[in-house]
Amino acid sequence: MQDRKHVAWLYSQLPDLVRAGIIPQESVARLQERYGDVEQSGRSRAIVLFGILGAALIGGGVILLLAHNWDDLSRATRTALSFAPMLIGQGLCGWTLARRPDSVAWREGAGTFLTLAIGSSIALVAQTYHLGGSFEDFLLSWALLALPVAYLMRATLPALLYLIAIASWAGMTYPSAWLGIRTAFTRSLSYWGLLALALPWWFLQIREGRYRSQVTLFGWILVLTLPVGYFLTLEERTIGGLWPVWHSAFWTALFLAGKKWWGDAGSASQRPLQTVGALGAIGLALALTFEDVWRLHETVHGTSAGLFLAIAWLVASLALWGDSLRRGELSSQTLLGALPLVAGAAYVVAQASPWASVALMNLYVFGLGVGVLSAGVRSQGLGTMNAGMMILSALIFCRFFDSDIGFVARGIGFILIGVGFLTANLVMLRKRGGAK
Template identity: 30%
Template sequence: MNNNELKRLLQANIITEDTAERIREYYRDNKRQSRFTLSAVFAIFASVFVSMGIILIIAHNWDELPKLLKIVFAFVPLLTAQSLCLYTLIRNRDSIAWKEGSATFLFFSLGACMALISQIYHIPGDLAEFVFTWMIFCLPAIYIMNSSVLSILYLAGITWYAAETGYWSSTSGSALWYWLLLILAIPHYYLLLHKHPESNFTIYHNWVVPLSVTAVLGTLSASFPELMYVAYMSLFGVFYLGGQSSFFSSSKRRNNGYLILGALGTVSLLLSLSFEWFWKKLPAKDFDLSSLLISQEFLFALVLSCVALLFLYQSNRLKIQRIKPLDGIFLVFIVVFMIGAYSMISMILINIILLLIGMMTIWEGVRSDHLGILNYGVLIIAALTLCRFFDTDLSFVIRGMLFIVVGAAIFILNTWMLKKRI
């Protein structure tokens, strides 16, 4: 709002001079905050490009340099980054641009220094060990610099380490160190949620953390990979219920990565299990009960299920929200999974569950007058219909009729909702 508009409102006696001054102050604060944010973004990108530029220049002439000069070039960017961080802590502690920019420069210069020294002295080790050491050295800087960008880079780094160890390495393991490294980064994230719940850095963490955990959980699969379906379903239940907690009650839906990933993950997993391939294989699995109960898959599935159950109890005890369609699906799935070890009826139950979720989600969208939720429910039913299109012996006429019904339902429901708003 510009000054001319404020003057017109004052002349029309719509607002008082005191209200006009508060409006001016509000917009001045917003502009100031926008400048700070832009400064931080430019500082971060500048640090990244400077770091990459230095690495490329050195790499171009690397083979021609003497050993001593190589060592100097390895440490100069790191020492420069440390000096900038020290200057920031002493003279510009309150500047977001300086904090985030110098911390980002430190992150990349440290990795470059480690890589160069390893190459110069031919230090043995694989990529996972290198990334692990790099992240360990970067961890204290998150708290010293109070840097959220460094925290995000650290989360990306430990995810890379876990994937390298658990998925891509020739001697794949479960990357259990990842979980300790993740816990060590949680205090910074917790402070962000409490002090700056609506900041961009908090929103980025709300997406990066659940995406990282989702990507890494699969590394736990070893002797009983079937149990990972229970673990993932409970994990998505934790995300979905946690996304409805008081921490995120004031957040916009698109900023709530836990809620969105929990909902999409639950439905996607159910859709993948609505086919018969999994349930045909499950009864034939020879489960050794004593080995199963001490397996890491069972342990993590049990822990995640208990956490999800605690969230479900807490949310309903405090009456944070009405029961939503996906609230207790993780519990229902555990029962269906156990039935599936003995009968193919579980495949039918999964399809019925998906249909009910779609219908309940549509009703939730109608009740709350939310087009996004309504269309999400319709899309669930449409996705289920599409899955059955490739999985049944129905004639093309009947399949075509099903798609016509779904398309008509989308049009009718959206038109009805829009008319209600007029």
């Protein structure tokens, strides 16, 4: 139902349904909040994309022209030309807000041009007056000066560039030989404060429709950069043996949050938190099925701030998992959300026998695969069923490299899972054909 044509058709039927008394006016508002606007058709989206691309090309061209003649110019001329792109960008943004405030293409284009102009002005002024500084300092300054553009212009690209810039800044020099451990940790913690500055922009977009393309794009960049700040903060600063619990809490919190607030999305592309969180959690669970992982029990004493962050993610994960249980979502997705508890139990068992932890994690991943497969069969969802088969196949593939299992057993396991894969797909396709 997320296809824009279907949503547009639904909106066209709403006035008649309200007049006929079939649905109340309050439901119309809720539906519009749920699905967002539909003005961004394929043509309008293309206009927006071309506007962003055109602004980026113009900005890059101006920078190249300046660079070509830069050495022949006086310092005063260089200074004037350094600020010129930024002033032009500000004027363009002002004109857009005054004359085209409702045009997404103009807001995105003007915001993109001004964002690039800010970066070029900083770099050119620093080069002209030999101000020095590192690339990381330049990146952070650029990001902080460009973030207001995202809010003022309601533009997406400046917000996305901000997320990428702060993640790059946090991880670029970590752990550098000349950057002390305390300084590096302070930088990784600062990432969270910088991230908090951008999240209100996302929440404002969500209020206009949680399935809008701006919300989805921000969500994808967020979940792809967020692990940088998280794992840098935890690096060598929490109890070493408990890392499976902290990491599983991070991935499952993302997954459960996506399930709670974007669970009705029509495609995987609209579910960034769920998709990345599920992949991370399943990948971690598979890694925990190896014995060597549970033989590393050394304790690393670190800062309370890093431990607080890890505990906060664990509490968030358990709270979201408990909320899904209260809402009666007893499904394979709830089983995936239980990973931190299973990892914690495996950590306790590993103190006596690493093999017991391996057996527990193998049993958990097997149960997860069977649960997802069964859910797919019940709902006749081919994608869900294949996801369950893929989990089981990944588990078998991991055991392929386990030297404690014989070649014959591994070969039979692969054959059986392959036959099951083909059979399940054939049965599902026949059921779908019969239903039609």
